[in-house]
Amino acid sequence: MRxxxxxxxHISDNNFLLIVASVIGLTAGLAAVTLKTTVHYVQHLLQQNLDLTKINYLYIVYPAVGIILTIMVRQFIVKDTPGHGITRILRAISKTSSRIRKRYMMSNMLKSAITVGFxxxxxLEAxxxxxxxxxxxxFGQFFHLDYKKRTLLIGCGAAGAISAIFNSPIAGVIFAIEVILTEVKISKFIPILIASVSGQLVSIILLGEDVLFSFKIVDSFSANxxxxxxxxxxxxGLASLYFIRVTYFTEDLIHKIQQPYGRAAIGGLALALIIFVFPPIYGEGYESxxxxxxxxxxxxxxxxxxYHMAEQQWVIVSVLFAIILAKPFATALTIGSGGSGGVFAxxxxMGGVTGFLFTRVxxxxxxxxxxxxxxxxxxxxCGVMSGVLHAPLTAIFLIAEITGGxxxxxxxxxxxxxxxxxxxxxxxxxxYTKNLIEKGDLIQYDRDRIVLSLIDLKKIxxxxxxxxxxDATLGELVDLVxxxxRNIFPVVNEKNELEGIVTLDDIREMMFESDKRDKLIIKTLMSKPPAFVSPQEKMQSVMNKFELTQAWNLPVIDNGKYLxxxxxxxxxxxxxxxLIRQTKE
Incomplete structure (x- = not known):
């Protein structure tokens, strides 16, 4: 606190942000180098005895073992939930004021090292x-920074990570802005730039040229x-569409298996069979x-x-096409059955294989x-990444940077x-955003809906x-008046169920007539409310009900009980x- x-x-907010951004970039870069080195070491240990000229039956064993180990780590060590990592980040920005739990600083590294290593x-990018x-x-939470600054630092961490793992600082900055921070102002670029450069410096110092993927262009561009x-x-674009649709379909299918280890066994076996038939799908696939x-x-x-037919043209074309068809299934099975990783690689x-197959055809x-x-x-x-991630600028600059020009x-x-x-x-x-937007957990480019989504219905x-x-009488109601x-009186039975409402306007004329006080029963006077609201309901839906009914008050019902x-x-x-708070921040 001191x-x-x-x-x-002694330090202005802007200068302090620059300092923190550089530290975050260095830390994210170190994490990226650690993860990459660990995964490649695991892969080397598992593959050092494989004969690449023969069929390797160990491909059936390794992926399933990796997924089961990942589930065990998730359940007994890191204790978090499965899912797409970047989707979790976007949800945190939208729904939890950019607060991400501490365990995610290590848990995804540990789980993905096992999943991808096997x-x-x-x-590894996600x-x-x-x-x-x-x-x-x-870092933002530790220094008690507000929501906007925490969100900016999340972007700094993402930029530093991408920059370090690909040695591509520009792509890191653009990825943070295009995918993570969709509403960042130009004035906020500098912290992200510093974080990205810091991440790259760590990568250069510790890895040199040994980045995740790099290739020098040998042929020039021809306008023809x-x-x-x-x-x-x-x-x-069509390949990207196929990738997204198949990924969601396969994940939904494998999630129908409720038991985690049963899901891991079936999903791992299906994945192993795909990799056994098509070994290039094994791991990230950059070597392929x-x-x-x-x-x-x-x-x-x-x-x-x-392997022994690899020089025959029809074999190359047929197998490459089959790999394109199989890759989304393999990715979805890995994530859906309990593994940890992303769709970036x-x-x-898939884009690389698509481009190569295109030239062959x-x-x-x-x-x-x-x-x-x-x-x-x-x-x-570049094309498939642009389509899958909806990030055309990131795809352009990433390929430009990893090719050295x-x-x-x-x-x-x-x-x-x-x-x-x-x-x-x-x-x-x-x-990344499809499911979140459909569930209402992420709202983009609509300030009104964003502010509404921040309101917790249970608190108001x-x-x-x-x-x-x-069964009460009008006289008893007059005593309540x-x-x-308030001028609304909910009519609730002994089970705490709302049967109707009575307003002051409903009884204004008769409440002073003494002869009716003991004769009139409330259920003969009450009316049904125009709509009901659930405490779990989205605020946008609540406002739609107010607009449709033209009411000023609506009852909140939870599982039939009046709240x-x-x-x-x-x-x-x-x-x-x-709105005032957001404007100030």
Whole structure:
């Protein structure tokens, strides 16, 4: 506390943010390096005795073992819930004021190291982004920073993580802004830039050139290939759509198995069979993509049934197409059955295979064409990533940076833009935001709905309304009127069930007639409320009910039991307070 007081006196908020951003970037970078090194060490231990020229039956064992170990770690050590990591970050920003629990600074690293190390068909990027974001959030909480600054530091952690793991500082910044912080102001770029550069410095010092994925461009861009790139953009958009739809379908299917270890066994076995038939799907798949980029199809098919047929054109085309079809199933099975990882690397892998297959098909149809397989593989990675993540700028700059130059910048922009446009026609939201938006847990670009979502209905329920039994007399109600400060009287039976309401206007004319006080029964005077509200209901739905009924007060019912009333005026007051607070922050 003394340090916080000293800081407020001697360091301005902006300067302090820059200092904290650099520390977060360094910490996220260190976490990224640690995770990458650990995973590759585990993979080396498991694969050092494999004969790449033969079929390896250990591919059936490794992924399932990894998923089961991940579940055990989740249940007995880190004690968190499964799911897509970046989705969890977006939900925290939207619903919990950018507060992320401390355990997420380590839990995703540990789980993904096991899952990916044992061959789970997912990537390390999402877990390390969650780790970096959790680091940023907890720094903000420790220094008692407000919601906007905590959110900014989450972006700093994400940028530092991506920058370190790919050695790509610009892509790190753009990813943080395009995917994590959708409403960041230009003035807030500087902390994110500093965090991203700090993460990259850690990666350069500790890893040098040994980053997650890198490739130097060998063929220059030819403007004559533009029609092919346009067509690849459409193909990439459709491949992205296939990836998202299959991923959601498969995850929903595997989640129908309620028992965690049963789900892990069935999902792990299905995943193992896919990897056994198509070994390139094992793990992140970056080594397989590098084999395609270098024109080494034989190495790409190592350890599979097709190894000795890898030079036959029809085998290459058929197997590559089958891998594209199988990859989303493998990714969804890994995550859905209990593994930990993200769709960042799978989208890059699928894009690379799509781009390489595209060149093969073009060469078969037009033997005289001389399009570059490596260029189209790289641009395909950009296209599918742009579509799956709905992040065209991140995809462009990531591929540009990991290839060491901007020679392909024009085709990257063409394919990324067309792929994004294509998938946007079918899917308005990214794979990270689709479920959140459908459930109402994430609201983008709508300030009114954002402020409404911050209001907790349970906190504004009014319980000071005096209730009356349906069999009571008008006289008893008149006695309540003398005590009450409200003009609504809920009619509640002995089971605490709301049967109706009586308003002061309903009895105003007869309440002074003494001969009716003992004769009239409340249930003959009451009326049904125009609508009911649940305490779990979204505020947008509540406001819609107020608008449709034109009421100023609505009863709150939970499992048939009366809780109280919610008033439009109380909601307006809460809305105004939230709006003022957001404006100040």
């Amino acid at each position: 340090f916080l007081v000293w800081r407020l006196k 061959g789970g068909s997912v990537g 877990p390390i982004v969650v780790t970096g974001s959790a680091i940023g959030s907890n 290939d533009t029609p092919y790139y346009i067509l690849l953009g459409i193909v990439s 993509i590098l084999s395609l980029l270098k024109g080494n199809e034989v190495k790409f098919f190592s350890g599979s049934f097709f 799978p989208s890059l892998f 073009v060469q078969i149809i037009l033997p005289s064409s001389s399009i570059s397989a490596s260029n189209f593989t790289l641009v395909g990675m 901007y020679m392909l910048f024009v085709p990257l922009m063409i394919v990324s833009a067309i792929s994004f446009t294509t998938i946007s026609y079918f899917e308005k939201h990214s794979i 329920i009014e319980k000071d309304l005096l209730t009356i039994h349906p 003398k005590k009450s400060k 109280g009333f919610v008033s439009k005026s109380r909601i307006f007051n809460a809305y105004r307070k939230k």
